[in-house]
Amino acid sequence: MVSKNQIKLITSLQQKKYRIINKLFFAEGVKVIQELLDSNFELEHLYSTKQDFEEVLASKKTLINEADLKKITALATANSCLAVFKIPIEKQIKESGLIIALDSIRDPGNLGTILRLTDWFGVKEIVCSKETVDLYNPKVVQATMGSIARVNVSYVDLNAFISNTNLAVFGTFMDGENIYKTSLPQEGIVVMGNEANGISKELENLIKNRLSIPRFGEIQKTESLNVATATAIILSEFRR
Secondary structure (H helix, E strand, O other): OOOHHHHHHHHHOOOHHHHHHHOEEEEEOHHHHHHHHOOOOOEEEEEEOOOOOOOOOHHHEEEOOHHHHHHHOOOOOOOOEEEEEEOOOOOOOOOOOEEEEEOOOOOHHHHHHHHHHHHHOOOOEEEEEOOOOOOOOHHHHHHHOOHHHOOEEEEEOHHHHHHHOOOOEEEEEEEEEEHHHOOOOOOEEEEEOEOOOEOOHHHHOOOOEEEEOOOOOOOOOOOOOOHHHHHHHHHHHHHO
């Protein structure tokens, strides 16, 4: 059985302020939970409708029914399990290799997808402005499909970080240099802008290397690419 206090705590974790207060977040689904269990994330408690996750201590596991799972899920259709984990202490940023910097990304699905992309392309660091959606938002965690366990995400004053880095800084702009005709280094920082407004003006002034993804359609009325889609193209070209 899951108690009323447990239900209250878990549902409160859908809000950032309660995740910060309790230093907890939750994940749903066998794949995501297993990825986190196999990583350095520390399990607080697991709730499941099945007798699975045999490696988890009985004291940290509760068998619940589907009705109770529906009370705590953040999904439209409840999965078979939900696990609460402790939010780890933020790690130091390693300024080497390729780094993705996110300027005020607001959509949880976009952040989660970008984490999956960086994981796929072997990028270990994502640096976010403090206005970017919270990493431990349930929708972000779900969208990462476990990649949250392998990519270090930091929240910083992005303008200050870019101002003080020794790495080459690249930004994506409509009037930038054609990425398909540009010689790209093996390391550097690539800034991706907000879904609606792109890279902020203040940050734009700090970026010396302007890149663009050209449009090939004959009509060319599409205003922009989804930020996660653009990130996939950018990473593919840097890794080519």
